[in-house]
Amino acid sequence: MTHDMLPPVPLPPFDTTTPISEALDTISGCARRRSRLAWEEYARIEHVHTVSLDRPPELDTRVFDHFANTSALLGAVNHIDKTHADALLNESLALIRRIPLIGRCLYDGTINQQQFQQLVSATDLVDGWPSAPHVDKQIAQGLCDNGAGSTRRLRDLANRAIFAHDPDAMRRRAEQALVRRTATLRPRPDGMAHFGITAAAEDGQLAMAAVEALIAAAICPHDPRKKNARRSDAAMQTLQGLAVMCQCEREDCAATPSEGGMSDQHARIIVHVICQDETLNEDSSGSDGDGDPDGDGAGEGPGDDGSRGDGPDDGGPGYDGPSLDSDDDDGPGDSGPSDAGPRESERSGFLDGYGVITADHVRAIAARPDAIIRPLNPKPGQTLPTHQPGDPYRFSAALDTFIRARDGYCVFPGCNKPAWASDLDHVDEFNHRHPAAGGQTCARDANTKCRYHHLIKTFGEWLDDQFIDADGFTRVTVTSPDGITIIGRGHNNEALFPALRTVRFQKPPPRGPTTPPDGADSGGAGPQRSRTRTADKHARRRRARELNRRLRELHDLGPPADNLR
Structure with missing residues (x-):
């Protein structure tokens, strides 16, 4: 689709007298149009996938199957790599075949494309299961009644629906995630590295809270490091068995170096x-x-x-x-x-x-x-x-x-x-x-x-x-x-x-x-409030x-x- 094919959208003239509510209405209208365009793009992609390279199902056992060919076509037309093309095709198929009611919320502008992508990922658990239509309907109903909310509330909405109709799906995924917990080290530019730990949610919460408590006790407000740098140093020094110390270099520093590490903070x-x-x-x-x-x-x-x-x-x-x-x-x-x-x-x-x-x-x-x-x-x-x-x-x-x-x-x-x-x-x-x-x-x-x-x-x-x-x-x-x-x-x-x-x-x-009672604020010279x-x-x-x-x-x-x- 070229720019000439897009319908013109007349914008009202804006000046300093234009009410804020009118400007916000225009912003909301732009967001709804972007959602509608995303829905139309997904629908067209699903159509292309359906009508192109139509072959018997048994031929889709090959590596270069129907999905791979459609993804390659999308990548070539849009100049995007395979990962992004695969994701675009997956979202398009989900819109039409797995979660059409949630897709309608995208069409209506109730959610935006990023929120739809989040729901596609969340509902992947029930793809191909009898519970999928029920999950789709409950999430869509929640969106119509309450809107999308914040990103975490949106995730909770999806999880509640899946728990209600297919708790085994969440159990299977939770068990697999626990098995796959890991620690990773990835090189970063400029002589840095990223050290990450994947653990149970409650253990992650405890570890982060322990780091914060350690910083509060061992580092004073005058420390020159930024907040995230303090967190990084506190965690790494604790893992290495080193004391966490303040770097303010002030004689009146009230912080106490921590020798015990994060384990001492768990009591709080x-x-x-x-x-x-x-x-x-x-x-x-x-x-x-x-x-x-x-x-x-x-x-x-x-x-x-x-x-x-x-x-x-x-x-x-x-x-x-x-x-x-x-x-x-x-x-x-x-x-x-x-x-x-x-x-x-x-x-x-x-x-x-x-x-x-x-x-x-x-x-x-x-x-x-x-x-x-x-x-x-x-x-x-x-x-x-x-x-x-x-x-x-x-x-x-x-x-x-x-x-x-x-x-x-x-x-x-x-x-x-x-x-x-x-x-x-x-x-x-x-x-x-x-x-x-x-x-x-x-x-x-x-x-x-x-x-x-x-x-x-x-x-x-x-x-x-x-x-x-x-x-x-x-x-x-x-x-x-x-x-x-x-x-x-x-x-x-x-x-x-x-x-x-x-x-x-x-x-x-x-x-x-x-x-207030009579005389509560009386007294003093001059007019009184x-x-x-x-x-x-x-x-x-x-x-x-x-x-x-x-x-x-x-x-x-x-x-x-x-x-x-």
Whole structure:
């Protein structure tokens, strides 16, 4: 196709008076057109593959088979190498033959080409299996309902669908990946080399956290090296048995050289794993949920750590995995087709900092001698506290763990920061001077934000809101200082763990008056403000949220899903 054959796209004239919303609409339109062009390219490539060199199937046993000839043709026409041509043909065949409904999401602009490529790779596990159409439909439905989300959330969406319809496929791949773990050394330019280790996800998380802890203890902020260079030096010096030392050369350096290496840091590291209570019991049928209501490790108390710096009492690396006892077997959004799904004992888990993992992987982690299993609610049916005694601003340990387990990542659209590496934030700002007039410390008014997005919301003019949609899922919207509202339709863990929606917390106290008590800010010479600038900003945000909520009740913000058949 030549440039002359592309239909002209008239662009509106832009100047300094053009609204930002209009420019953003144009940018979104360009992205949708790129997605449509990618779909058309894939469809044409599949057509070429179908009609060219059409030979009986038995001839495709040769090395230079039908696929190889089409790939060579694509490489010659597009001037690309064999690897890229093979990938392009594989994606084209997947679009038409394996995941046509996900392909329709590409056609509609719901996802872009890079996201489609990610889903092609993820669904390769079910290619040629009866579960493929069901996986295709569930992922496409999730995309239509929630959008693509961040790259990690998109991967989790695909894994959830595969776990629901073909858990054996994930088990096979996980077992093969564990067998193929390795350490590699590759030369790099300029006298450098790349040393890499492939290991189980939890071991990788522990190792990286140990490096960070080692740097924090042995290197002061004045060290001249960049962050990644510090990580590299700390890891290599530890492997070589050398002490990790600061290089600031200041006499007042407060860092302490580390002689013990990364193993000394494990006592301060926790890796969080979330799972349903039934997943820990491999023999659970999951049909009635009549097993031990307290689950494994019920005597450990609720999953109440939530911190990122304190390890377990025994001094080993912790796997703080709150199990969730569920009396609700089916979660909307991921229920799949009418045929029976996997047993509850096969429901996947979630590893903080990584994403969805297999049930076997969860049980392998739980079987480690350093694992600590804590049910989120050791007595199902009881209401849990929302804040610390005597301080309504500070989250209780139970609510802290619940919010991080529910959100999985920073809730800001597109962000991949893990929940336990993020801050907890009151969506409606807490009023420290008059708590009853501000946001409340409760699950509905709190979520996880990475430090960057927390600060940009708190000190900038960004406005976020959180609500429960018609299906019972927690949703987030974000509004920029220019008034552009983005619907944060990322997929949180409520779909993966239906029991999260059965956990109950104590009701927060009723709101008091929206203004401080009389005389609270009086005194001083000259005109007086009735409240501080910060209080004014928070009040303005509350009004904007209320308006957004009313508009949301009048309009359905969800994209249509009638293109799924």
